[in-house]
Amino acid sequence: xxxxxxxxxxxxxxxxxxxxxxxxxxxxxxxxxxxxxxxxxxxxxxxxxxxxxxxxxxxxxxxxxxxxxxxxxxxxxxxxxxxxxxxxxxxxxxxxxxxxxxxxxxxxxxxxxxxxxxxxxxxxxxxxxxxxxxxxxxxxxxxxxxxxxxxxxxxxxxxxxxxxxxxxxxxxxxxxxxxxxxxxxxxxxxxxxxxxxxxxxxxxxxxxxxxxxxxxxxxxxxxxxxxxxxxxxxxxxxxxxxxxxxxxxxxxxxxxxxxxxxxxxxxxxxxxxxxxxxxxxxxxxxxxxxxxxxxxxxxxxxxxxxxxx
Amino acid sequence: xxxxxxxxxxxxxxxxxxxxxxxxxxxxxxxxxxxxxxxxxxxxxxxxxxxxxxxxxxxxxxxxxxxxxxxxxxxxxxxxxxxxxxxxxxxxxxxxxxxxxxxxxxxxxxxxxxxxxxxxxxxxxxxxxxxxxxxxxxxxxxxxxxxxxxxxxxxxxxxxxxxxxxxxxxxxxxxxxxxxxxxxxxxxxxxxxxxxxxxxxxxxxxxxxxxxxxxxxxxxxxxxxxxxxxxxxxxxxxxxxxxxxxxxxxxxxxxxxxxxxxxxxxxxxxxxxxxxxxxxxxxxxxxxxxxxxxxxx
Numbered sequence: 001x002x003x004x005x006x007x008x009x010x011x012x013x014x015x016x017x018x019x020x021x022x023x024x025x026x027x028x029x030x031x032x033x034x035x036x037x038x039x040x041x042x043x044x045x046x047x048x049x050x051x052x053x054x055x056x057x058x059x060x061x062x063x064x065x066x067x068x069x070x071x072x073x074x075x076x077x078x079x080x081x082x083x084x085x086x087x088x089x090x091x092x093x094x095x096x097x098x099x100x101x102x103x104x105x106x107x108x109x110x111x112x113x114x115x116x117x118x119x120x121x122x123x124x125x126x127x128x129x130x131x132x133x134x135x136x137x138x139x140x141x142x143x144x145x146x147x148x149x150x151x152x153x154x155x156x157x158x159x160x161x162x163x164x165x166x167x168x169x170x171x172x173x174x175x176x177x178x179x180x181x182x183x184x185x186x187x188x189x190x191x192x193x194x195x196x197x198x199x200x201x202x203x204x205x206x207x208x209x210x211x212x213x214x215x216x217x218x219x220x221x222x223x224x225x226x227x228x229x230x231x232x233x234x235x236x237x238x239x240x241x242x243x244x245x246x247x248x249x250x251x252x253x254x255x256x257x258x259x260x261x262x263x264x265x266x267x268x269x270x271x272x273x274x275x276x277x278x279x280x281x282x283x284x285x286x287x288x289x290x291x292x293x294x295x296x297x298x299x300x301x302x303x304x305x306x307x308x309x
Numbered sequence: 310x311x312x313x314x315x316x317x318x319x320x321x322x323x324x325x326x327x328x329x330x331x332x333x334x335x336x337x338x339x340x341x342x343x344x345x346x347x348x349x350x351x352x353x354x355x356x357x358x359x360x361x362x363x364x365x366x367x368x369x370x371x372x373x374x375x376x377x378x379x380x381x382x383x384x385x386x387x388x389x390x391x392x393x394x395x396x397x398x399x400x401x402x403x404x405x406x407x408x409x410x411x412x413x414x415x416x417x418x419x420x421x422x423x424x425x426x427x428x429x430x431x432x433x434x435x436x437x438x439x440x441x442x443x444x445x446x447x448x449x450x451x452x453x454x455x456x457x458x459x460x461x462x463x464x465x466x467x468x469x470x471x472x473x474x475x476x477x478x479x480x481x482x483x484x485x486x487x488x489x490x491x492x493x494x495x496x497x498x499x500x501x502x503x504x505x506x507x508x509x510x511x512x513x514x515x516x517x518x519x520x521x522x523x524x525x526x527x528x529x530x531x532x533x534x535x536x537x538x539x540x541x542x543x544x545x546x547x548x549x550x551x552x553x554x555x556x557x558x559x560x561x562x563x564x565x566x567x568x569x570x571x572x573x574x575x576x577x578x579x580x581x582x583x584x585x586x587x588x589x590x591x592x593x594x595x596x597x598x599x600x601x602x603x604x605x606x
Contacts, residue, residue, distance in 0.1 A: 145582065
């Protein structure tokens with residue numbers, strides 16, 4: 001197990017380094033300097049600005065300084081918000097996005113695996129068709145459509161819930177969390193259904209039944225562990241998708257989280273901010289993939305041996 | 310009993326040999342949801358193909374005096390705030406959305422199949438190196454990279470195709486590589502090698518056609534993903550730019566005005582959702598038909 005964790009973690013390092021390198025040079029290759037705004041500035045001011053952001057150095061030099069700053073947790077100043085650093089902005093948005101993502105994932109895992117297990121217990125009956133059709137709707141209805149529809153129905157027509165903000169008024173966290181979680185609930189439902197169906201035909205379940213265990217013990221204790229394995233492996237990629245989903249949801253519900261910062265930085269051409277957020281989010285995603293792989297290997301020893309080979 | 314008659318009767322009862330594809334077609338035909346999906350898709354594709362000739366109004370015909378009106382006899386799906394006919398705009402938007410879906414998927418298909426086939430056929434160190442590269446690329450958060458690309462290099466359609474295609478080829482490469490790897494152990498491949506065929510000829514003539522089933526299935530399931538990605542980017546304002554139109558863009562306009570003019574959100578939303586539905590149902594049906602071993606997830 002430790003060998004697996006070690007090897008798998010080592011694999012993450014080149015990925016993170018590749019992300020930083022590609023992002024850095026992509027952003028540097030962007031046409032038009034960050035200060036080529038409408039306002040004309042005097043050459044001296046221009047030079048001073050470029051010196052401040054180290055743009056007067058050769059690219060390789062800039063890259064090395066950026067890396068060494070990054071290791072020390074310094075992502076440099078924002079181009080767009082004067083006097084504020086990128087890490088400051090990131091850590092301002094992070095708790096909000098993390099909370100939103102946590103609720104969404106919670107909704108997705110609970111509702112999704114419940115629906116999937118229910119459907120798998122009686123395949124090809126109404127108990128299977130109804131949750132699986134709903135899951136199909138969840139997959140085909142993108143968040144940028146579901147969100148506004150929920151706003152229209154529950155926020156405007158029924159006037160039950162607030163439609164924007166985060167923690168400003170009671171219940172304003174409900175709609176964004178549902179919007180973000182719905183699609184993943186749908187995926188998880190499908191994954192857990194197929195996982196459960198596969199496990200249900202295994203010999204060890206027949207053994208468990210033959211021992212005379214009550215059906216709920218067979219399912220809760222023996223089937224769930226194997227049946228939910230695909231869901232565990234999906235959580236890593238789901239987390240990545242959740243982050244990009246938060247771009248849309250935070251924009252729709254005007255939530256001041258990381259996703260909205262990222263989209264705004266993209267529009268403002270705030271290059272240091274784009275660079276910093278990309279590096280930060282990518283690292284987060286790589287780490288989460290790593291954790292989900294480790295969790296899957298812990299539950300399924302076969303994966304470990306495959307990797308060690 | 311006349312023995313001759315018996316033989317004749319037997320003759321009639323011998324089932325005609327069916328190929329894998331005919332077999333799959335029969336199975337697909339039995340799947341009602343898939344056939345409905347296929348029918349709907351063909352309908353949408355024909356409409357979008359014929360749009361310039363059948364659209365009731367011009368694409369950018371504005372009628373500011375009219376403004377946004379709900380569906381009526383003249384404007385079946387209503388008009389937007391500039392008095393532009395929604396049906397026309399949805400049809401034109403569908404052209405772009407479908408085009409992105411098909412072209413980006415083709416990009417993924419070509420890269421993925423070529424790469425996967427080479428890795429699977431070569432085997433050994435080449436294979437290990439190529440697939441490790443895919444693993445590393447797979448771990449990259451591509452959504453963020455696509456946004457980055459759109460920001461850095463401007464929002465052009467060609468780049469969008471390439472960027473989306475570049476993401477989606479990875480899974481395709483894995484699938485094809487797995488298939489080719491198991492196929493190349495077969496005797497007919499050995500026969501082809503001993504006949505002196507070049508590796509390229511073996512891959513193209515013998516291996517890829519036999520790996521086509523899973524590839525078709527995955528392709529059908531990639532198209533909705535790609536269309537969703539395009540709509541997502543256009544919704545954020547990072548994809549298709551006005552005056553071009555796509556369903557994602559129409560939905561994002563619809564969201565802005567949904568309180569006063571809900572039909573501006575409902576109709577493009579329906580167009581996108583129903584098309585995605587159709588593609589997913591068709592994809593599921595194809596998987597059951599062509600690749601019965603693959604589990605449903």
